[in-house]
Amino acid sequence: MDKLNKIAGLAVILTSSLFSISSYATWQKDKTYNITILHTNDHHGRFWHNTEGEYGLAAQKTLVDQIRKEVNEKGGSLLLLSGGDINTGVPESDMLNAEPDFIGMSKIGYDAMALGNHEFDNPLSVLRQQQQWANFPLLSANLYEKKTNKRVFDPYALFDKQGLKIAVIGLTTEDTMIISNPKNFEGLEFRDPKIEAQKVINELKKTEKPDIIIAATHMGHYDNGQHGSNAPGDVELARFIQRGDLDMIVGGHSQNPVCMESINQSQKNYIPGTPCIPDQQNGTWIVQAHEWGKYVGRADFTFRNGLFTLINYQLIPVNLKKAEKDANGKTSYSNYTSEIVRDSEMVALLTPYQKKGEEKLNIVIGHSQIDLEGERDKVRYEQTNLGQLVVRAAMDRTDADFGVIGGGGIRASLKAGDLTYRDILTVQPFGNLIGYAEMKGQALINYITAVANRKVGSGGYPQWANITFTHHQDGSVTDIMIGGKPLDINKQYRFSLPDYHADGGDGYPILKHYINTGFVDAEVLKGYIEKNSPITADFLK
Numbered sequence: 191m192d193k194l195n196k197i198a199g200l201a202v203i204l205t206s207s208l209f210s211i212s213s214y215a216t217w218q219k220d221k222t223y224n225i226t227i228l229h230t231n232d233h234h235g236r237f238w239h240n241t242e243g244e245y246g247l248a249a250q251k252t253l254v255d256q257i258r259k260e261v262n263e264k265g266g267s268l269l270l271l272s273g274g275d276i277n278t279g280v281p282e283s284d285m286l287n288a289e290p291d292f293i294g295m296s297k298i299g300y301d302a303m304a305l306g307n308h309e310f311d312n313p314l315s316v317l318r319q320q321q322q323w324a325n326f327p328l329l330s331a332n333l334y335e336k337k338t339n340k341r342v343f344d345p346y347a348l349f350d351k352q353g354l355k356i357a358v359i360g361l362t363t364e365d366t367m368i369i370s371n372p373k374n375f376e377g378l379e380f381r382d383p384k385i386e387a388q389k390v391i392n393e394l395k396k397t398e399k400p401d402i403i404i405a406a407t408h409m410g411h412y413d414n415g416q417h418g419s420n421a422p423g424d425v426e427l428a429r430f431i432q433r434g435d436l437d438m439i440v441g442g443h444s445q446n447p448v449c450m451e452s453i454n455q456s457q458k459n460y461i462p463g464t465p466c467i468p469d470q471q472n473g474t475w476i477v478q479a480h481e482w483g484k485y486v487g488r489a490d491f492t493f494r495n496g497l498f499t500l501i502n503y504q505l506i507p508v509n510l511k512k513a514e515k516d517a518n519g520k521t522s523y524s525n526y527t528s529e530i531v532r533d534s535e536m537v538a539l540l541t542p543y544q545k546k547g548e549e550k551l552n553i554v555i556g557h558s559q560i561d562l563e564g565e566r567d568k569v570r571y572e573q574t575n576l577g578q579l580v581v582r583a584a585m586d587r588t589d590a591d592f593g594v595i596g597g598g599g600i601r602a603s604l605k606a607g608d609l610t611y612r613d614i615l616t617v618q619p620f621g622n623l624i625g626y627a628e629m630k631g632q633a634l635i636n637y638i639t640a641v642a643n644r645k646v647g648s649g650g651y652p653q654w655a656n657i658t659f660t661h662h663q664d665g666s667v668t669d670i671m672i673g674g675k676p677l678d679i680n681k682q683y684r685f686s687l688p689d690y691h692a693d694g695g696d697g698y699p700i701l702k703h704y705i706n707t708g709f710v711d712a713e714v715l716k717g718y719i720e721k722n723s724p725i726t727a728d729f730l731k
């Protein structure tokens with residue numbers, strides 16, 4: 191079967207539907223209701239468009255307004271949901287605690303969002319402030335205060351749409367506990383979202399009796415529930431919930447467009463503007479709109495006599511552009527789909543924030559008493575003090591015993607004197623993410639040996655911290671010392687490294703059990719310099 195036929199085969203599923211029994215319904219018999227669910231996820235500070243003019247809340251506003259108008263004119267209703275992770279990823283937004291993002295989303299008219307793990311990158315007080323900026327509810331049914339056994343945020347929100355009662359439940363990945371800063375949720379715990387979801391649904395069925403139940407989640411979509419070293423995601427959730435109890439999952443966290451190629455198999459290289467069939471598991475539709483507001487997902491449903499049926503689904507690109515190189519190697523960009531004009535009111539609202547964010551990048555965040563070496567002809571050939579600093583920052587954030595990064599990940603030097611965030615972004619401009627792995631015994635020795643043998647002069651040449659060893663001519667490695675002590679063959683060690691290398695970049699061994707914290711490298715380095723300023727030669731010994 192070719193791919194198109196497969197998709198056509200899958201499209202048949204679109205017309206099948208799920209029967210929800212609702213004996214207390216206020217809807218009218220034999221009336222067809224039109225309900226459109228719009229969704230985004232993993233916004234990560236992208237309130238402003240990028241240099242190519244892709245995404246951004248101003249264009250998103252125009253698109254949502256258009257759809258809203260169209261749906262209203264046809265007498266339908268609309269809900270706009272987010273799968274969470276509004277925070278972290280763009281310095282201008284980070285510097286302002288994502289205020290422009292929450293203000294902008296409020297203006298667009300978001301109805302509810304799930305709390306993502308990155309909502310906990312800041313202390314809870316910042317999240318409470320963001321809750322004030324947002325005119326829509328921030329939901330998580332599975333976050334509890336241990337002492338009181340009470341939920342910290344609202345578990346769900348209810349919407350009345352033309353007499354139809356729609357419940358939206360928020361769920362957050364349990365991985366938040368291991369990938370975020372534990373200081374930000376002292377006394378709190380994330381419980382199993384699957385169990386909490388069923389609990390809330392059972393309650394709702396007794397009390398509010400919603401006609402439609404949607405979960406806005408930040409748990410990730412993993413094909414056929416193969417979640418690897420991540421906590422279980424949306425597929426596992428849908429399979430766990432009693433069939434018929436959950437109509438739809440608006441997801442996030444794995445940051446992929448959920449467009450299925452065949453049953454349990456998503457398309458690997460989804461092309462913007464092409465048809466997209468969402469996943470369906472145990473009768474529950476699962477959608478996700480990649481990341482950063484690159485798309486607005488649009489699901490058009492009908493509701494008739496208790497039947498909630500998906501009629502049409504689309505991922506609508508927000509000014510995504512195809513990059514093409516001409517004969518001279520010059521890159522040009524063209525839209526995948528027609529250009530969406532930016533909403534002028536939104537541009538006016540966000541411009542001062544963008545300017546303020548840019549200015550904040552010039553604020554001094556720390557001081558170095560020494561020149562920090564990051565030149566290409568150094569970091570790819572020998573251990574440097576900046577390599578040391580970068581790796582120690584990652585180790586500190588991940589609580590690791592030692593750490594490594596390929597020298598190619600360091601792109602500039604820092605001169606002795608005051609340091610700004612803008613300076614730091616020149617050192618780590620790529621926005622790689624920091625994480626860690628744990629290993630012991632021979633596996634660890636093999637890993638260290640493989641990395642130690644990355645070629646001198648290449649981007650993979652490793653910068654190490656808190657580990658020493660003798661590297662022999664034949665490639666072998668002996669006398670490994672971690673934290674000044676000989677490697678203990680029975681002890682499990684934790685080491686930090688960027689996701690790029692964990693994924694096999696620069697020829698590093700691919701790590702199957704890698705915990706990605708989602709922290710951006712430059713932000714980690716900034717935090718470390720702030721904490722340890724001034725940087726002295728002594729400090730980096």
Ligand SMILES: [Zn+2]
Nearest residue numbers: 275306307443
């Ligand atoms: Zn996430």
